[in-house]
Amino acid sequence: MKSFKPYRSQFKESQVTPEELFLNRRQFIQGAVAAGLITSPIAALADFNFAPNSNFRPDLKLTDPEHALNYNNFYELGTDKSDPPRYAxxxxxxxxxxxxxxxxxxxxxxxxxxxxxxxxxxxxxxxRCVEGWSMVVPWIGFPLSKLLDKVEPTSQAKYVEFISILDRENLPGQRFNILDWPYREGLRIDEAMHPLTLMTTGLYGKELQNQNGAPIRLIVPWKYGFKSAKSIVTIRLTDKQPVSSWEQAAPDEYGFYSNVNPNVSHPRWSQAKERPLGSFFKKKTLMFNGYAEDVADLYKGMDLKKYY
Structure with missing residues (x-):
């Protein structure tokens, strides 16, 4: 596997949020909460021990945390975007x-x-969500490869399946047959071992919130968001390609790979553009969500319109 190259932003300098401004804003919010001036779900959480990785800190404008925390798809908690924070x-x-x-x-x-x-x-x-919206988030976590190395996959392991929580008694969305619960997702073993693939435990400097898939979720940044399973309880190495939940529910709309590809439309809408959360205007979607230089070799020789 080729070594990871530090990500190079395709945003203009005028679109960048300076790091010191973001850090000062975080300190201001924390101080205001401590003084009782405002209430912030971010600042109310426990501090996290983590270190910024300079190879994964592109000059991108961060999405306001209020958008990332309150506009969610997490069907275990309901199908409306406001249901996950409401029923967290x-x-x-x-x-x-x-x-x-x-x-x-x-x-x-x-x-x-x-x-x-x-x-x-x-x-x-x-x-990048398959629905056409996007965000830029400072996730906290560790490479999935480190976890898999602990269990020593055999040479027969070709795929990795992820299974999320099943709790029909407490999770309101699981009381309805929206999907065949529990939620399942899968990756090829080389995708799972890629340096970009992250087991995520936090965001915005704090522990992961329930509506974002606490306490641990997957992030695969070059794929549509539904591939990044939330609230994971089981990881299974297998020699057979797993059938993911959305692939099972609508195979003509959601393929196993689900790589971000502006040239392949969803059957009901174009994927050529996306709307960043907090913005009225759309922008062009990048191939592999902007990570083509790092992951394109994984799919060399594949028909990306057939294997969508």
Whole structure:
């Protein structure tokens, strides 16, 4: 596998939020909360031990956290964009464990202390929803490859399946057959081991909030957002291509790969442009969401219109 190249922004300098401005804004908000002047869901969370990774800090304008925290797709909590923050308390994350099993030499169950023991780093990633909206978020987490290395995948392991929480008693969305619960997603093993693929435990300098997939989720920044499974409880190494939840529900609309491709329209809308959260205007969508230089080789020789 080729080594990762630091991401080069395609944004103009005038569109960049200076890092010191963002950090000062965060400090101001925290200070105001401490003084009782404002209430912020970001500042109210526990501080996180993490280090910014300079290779993953492109000069991109960050999405305002109020948008990223309050405009969510998380069908376990409801289908409206406002349902996840409204019903966030329904997601119970105490004593969370993630089981890694299947075609590996050392299957293990990890609790959150184990997962947080991996070096946590902050990476600024683009995020593109299949619905046509996008955001830029400073995620915190660690490469999925580090977790998979712990269990030692066998040579037969060709795919990685991710299974999210099943809790029909508490999660209001799971009381309806919106999807075949629990939520499932999958990656090819080389996609899972890629340096960009992140197991995510936080965002905006704080622990991951429930509406964003707490306590641990996947982020695959060159794919549409639904590929990044939330609230993961099981990771399974397999020799068979998993059938993801949206692929099962609508195979003509949601393919297994679901790489961001402005040249391949969704059957019901174009993917050529996207609307950044907080902006009225749309902008052009980039191939592989702007990560083509780093991931295009994964799909060399593949018909990206056929394997969408």
């Amino acid at each position: 308390d329904s997601l119970k994350t105490d004593n969370w464990q993630v089981r890694v099993e299947g075609l590996c030499a050392k299957p293990q169950t990890f609790d959150m202390d184990d997962l947080l023991a991996f070096d946590q780093e902050e990476r600024i990633y683009r995020f």
